[in-house]
Amino acid sequence: MITSLDTERCTACNQCVATCPRDVFEKTEHIPTIARPQDCQTCFLCELYCTADALFVHPEAEPAMAARLTPSDITPLLGEYRRESGWDEWSENPRYANQHWRMEDVFRLARDG
């Protein structure tokens, strides 16, 4: 579930408001707010579209575990999904090249050894 929006990093571009498939964020006069966290489907896609790396989604669908995280737990993880997906400024870095094509080979390896 969406856990935090880093108010210092946020540039108020409102991409999260537009791209969240669950309409979790709300535009305001300043930076957007996490208006409907209970509607979050934990798909992490808002992180991909946040070029300011201001958003953090905890993988648990219910907020129990995320509630124990502190900013010092979260800050080092901000932006990792966008980076590892090779989006935007990471697109030329071969370390993060999209190797999704390997998936069928992995399935084959699991099946046939």
Added chain:
Amino acid sequence: MTDRVRTYDTDVLIIGGGLAGCWTAISARRAGVRAIVAEKGYCGTSGVAASAGPGHWFVPPEARLREEAIARRMAGAQGLGDARWMERIIDRTYRTLPDIGTHYHYTPDDSGAVRRHALRGPEYLRALREKALAAGAVLLDHSPALQLLGHRDGRVSGAQGVSRQGDGDEWLVRAGAVVLATGGCAFRSHLLGGSNNTGDGLLMAVEAGAALSGMEFSSFFTVAPANTPLSRAMIFSFARYYDTQGREIAKPAAPNDHSAIAVALQGGPVLCDLSATPEIVRRQLPQISPNVTLTFRRLGIDPFTQRFPISLLGEGTIRGVGGVRVTGEDAGTDVPGLYVAGDVASREPVTGPVTGGGAVNAAWALASGCIAAEAAARSALENPLDQRSILEPLGDAGLSTRRDRTNSSTTRSAFANTLSKGPTRPDASASSEVEIVLREEMLSPTRQYFRNADTLAAASARLSAAWGALRDATPPSAGPRERQRFRELAAMTATARWCTASAAARTESLGMHRRTDSSTNGSDVPAYVISGGADTVWTRRQAAGTVS
């Protein structure tokens, strides 16, 4: 409708902007007609493909390869498959999918070849959005459809819904033809990317008079780390599972059958062990599926050295099979002007009673989208909508604006009593009771894996009560989000009723549908279970290969 309604005229309206809806829009534009996509969320991140990694059923046009591919699938389809549909979607997918190369950035494999059929979800859906826009489609984001609109000549001629963002509260599209591409229904199971998949299109289709097929093939569950939506299958292909006493759970006889895990989960936590994952796969994983590695990192689990608890997520009709019955080669339905694409349609023609998995379902989504778009475009050109014609909403379950408090509080009270013997509740509370019923009946792995006449009859009674309560409930507020929420609840409840009724009607086990009260597997004469009806649910068996 209030006066804050934005209205549009178009040739083809596509409801749903995921994998199927985007290809439908692109194909409609290619066929030379105007196209509007009304998407509940955001076209580009919405739908189950966006956070997954769809391969596609992709077979080169060599007669022997295609015959073998089709023969394998026909055998698995156990009499419910249609070789012509298989041939059609293989051919369409092979010819059309490479077009995404204008907007999708492929990384060549180790041999330098580009594998056109393997696309990662977030990048694929982003590319499809850009391609649809470049083709001139109009995208209405955050615009859930609530009702189809009908013309008095019997054709479906548009839809209306609410706008969650922007300057209007409601929208209305008048169209020559409509393609439903709303996806399957996972009953809000926390399936990755599946929360918008609430069966809206199934309800709209049935209200318009269409029939469904194969709704009993909806008992499919996927493993995920406990409490997470991470239903990504690849990494679990190396998994071993242990019950709460530490005993290894036997590997399933059939792939994807997690019924033994379902039984073990009743006794306590089930732990997953991924230590058999080869070293090379561990290294490659972040670049294949970055959302898998980040999930474990954030949970504080090293999945390759530590056992971790798992849960089973219901897939409903997503990796299930059932949906709107396709009545012809044009992806049409029983209703003129109404077409279907992707998971909202029954995929029995290409998978029979077993899951299509990612590859066949993605190929079906793409190809049925192309086929539906072309047929809808022809239909729209042949039946232009008169600007003055009056259109009527074709259904209103969950959208009651009636203020007949006596009537609706009676229904509510009866419903509350059915569930908890509680006092009369406000409608908001009735809706959360419906959510509980849906979760208990449709998302319980053992309930779905082990069906029998008694459990199905009990489920049917509870779901009927839920439907009755929702049918006449008035949302606590008339705001767009509340109206959408009630409509989604009605759609999920209706879908659950069709699944349950169809499961009761198919008294033998077949494919993913398992009856514990029947010793036979399959039947002598392969048959479909057709279903429909909103207030009064009906089913009938129809021998495969016969018409009507």
